[in-house]
Amino acid sequence: MTSHPDPLQVRKADHPIEELFLRRWSPRAMSGESLPEAQLLSLFEAARWAPSTYNEQEWRFLYAHRDSKHWATFFNLLLEANQTWCRNAAVLVLVVSHKVFARNGKPNPVHTFDAGAAFENLCLQGAAMDLVVHGMAGFNRGNARRELKVPDDYEVEAMIAIGQAGDPEQLPEELQAREAPSGRKPVGEIICDGPFSF
Numbered sequence: 001m002t003s004h005p006d007p008l009q010v011r012k013a014d015h016p017i018e019e020l021f022l023r024r025w026s027p028r029a030m031s032g033e034s035l036p037e038a039q040l041l042s043l044f045e046a047a048r049w050a051p052s053t054y055n056e057q058e059w060r061f062l063y064a065h066r067d068s069k070h071w072a073t074f075f076n077l078l079l080e081a082n083q084t085w086c087r088n089a090a091v092l093v094l095v096v097s098h099k100v101f102a103r104n105g106k107p108n109p110v111h112t113f114d115a116g117a118a119f120e121n122l123c124l125q126g127a128a129m130d131l132v133v134h135g136m137a138g139f140n141r142g143n144a145r146r147e148l149k150v151p152d153d154y155e156v157e158a159m160i161a162i163g164q165a166g167d168p169e170q171l172p173e174e175l176q177a178r179e180a181p182s183g184r185k186p187v188g189e190i191i192c193d194g195p196f197s198f
């Protein structure tokens with residue numbers, strides 16, 4: 001069995017940062033083993049500590065373990081390209097966020113931003129635990145809302161596949177070629193000192 005490349009051998013930061021940021025990446029090869037509930041709760045615990053506007057904590061996570069009653073509902077939301085590799089995931093998650101403030105019902109302009117912060121916390125905790133955590137936009141949002149009974153005042157944000165790392169050679173060939181930690185734009189391309197000048 002081959003294993004995933006070590007992200008720290010592939011990725012180099014241009015400025016000093018914690019290694020965990022480089023260790024987090026989005027593999028697709030998973031073993032099909034289940035995920036102990038305690039480990040899943042650690043991931044959600046990390047998400048829970050994300051910052052949010054007025055400490056609103058707008059994020060909500062719906063999930064299904066493989067071989068559980070709701071797995072097929074979650075799995076069938078995925079586009080075929082994601083189903084190919086997600087069949088070996090241990091857990092599928094749907095992230096939703098509350099679009100309005102709980103205290104007054106007014107629109108919250110940063111609900112998606114806050115849910116993204118929670119997602120990244122979850123990803124980093126997963127990387128620290130050597131788990132595969134892979135975010136996905138490739139799923140049917142309308143079906144997700146309908147079949148998972150997401151109310152109108154919640155936004156359907158993204159799905160996440162979680163599992164134990166598997167053998168990349170078990171993936172279809174085109175995905176094997178992509179099973180490597182990616183690089184990033186240089187920091188100079190994403191910042192400007194003062195007004196927008198990209």
Ligand SMILES: Cc1cc2nc3c(=O)[nH]c(=O)nc-3n(C[C@H](O)[C@H](O)[C@H](O)COP(=O)(O)O)c2cc1C
Binds near residue numbers: 135137181
């Ligand atoms: C919100 C979101 C949606 C994504 N959707 C998909 C997807 O549908 N299918 C997929 O294979 N990867 C998906 N990805 C993974 C990205 O392609 C990946 O994060 C990006 O290429 C950077 O690579 P890295 O996460 O390995 O650093 C998604 C990631 C995010 C954050």
